[in-house]
Amino acid sequence: MELSALPFSEYAFPGPLRDQLTAAVYSGIKTTTSSLHEAYAVWQEELPVAGTVQGVLDSEGVPRFATEIVKVEVKRMAEVDDAFAIAEGEGFAGAADWRAAHEAYWLSPACVEDLGYTPALGDDTLVVCETVRVLSPEELAAR
Numbered sequence: 001m002e003l004s005a006l007p008f009s010e011y012a013f014p015g016p017l018r019d020q021l022t023a024a025v026y027s028g029i030k031t032t033t034s035s036l037h038e039a040y041a042v043w044q045e046e047l048p049v050a051g052t053v054q055g056v057l058d059s060e061g062v063p064r065f066a067t068e069i070v071k072v073e074v075k076r077m078a079e080v081d082d083a084f085a086i087a088e089g090e091g092f093a094g095a096a097d098w099r100a101a102h103e104a105y106w107l108s109p110a111c112v113e114d115l116g117y118t119p120a121l122g123d124d125t126l127v128v129c130e131t132v133r134v135l136s137p138e139e140l141a142a143r
Helices: 016-027 040-044 082-087 095-106 109-115 135-143
Strands: 032-036 053-057 064-074 126-135
Touching: 016 053, 016 095, 016 126, 032 040, 032 082, 032 095, 040 109, 064 095, 082 095
Parallel strands: none
Antiparallel strands: 032 126, 053 064, 064 126
């Protein structure tokens, strides 16, 4: 399977944060990621599915490597635990840090513009929680 033939995944918006997150995934530091469940309806996209292989785009829109989605769970924001938060590889001490950072991101001007509205965030807000792993070029070629 060729990297360029895969569906693509993007971490954050193009720029320093995407570059940081993409590097963290590639290095294996970041093995989980989360997104706002309601955004999928806005984007007219299906929820991610375990077993899906995706190319990861950098800030220039270039596919750099492939990941496989290992696990997908939809959780209430209040249910995201410390282990998941720490596995995001962004330096969160636990779920409280994860929540503060994600609320700030989802309420940022860029996210509000992308959604077309300001989301109402609370304990019951649904979050798509993914676990991913990087595929080696050999694993990708064997698919």
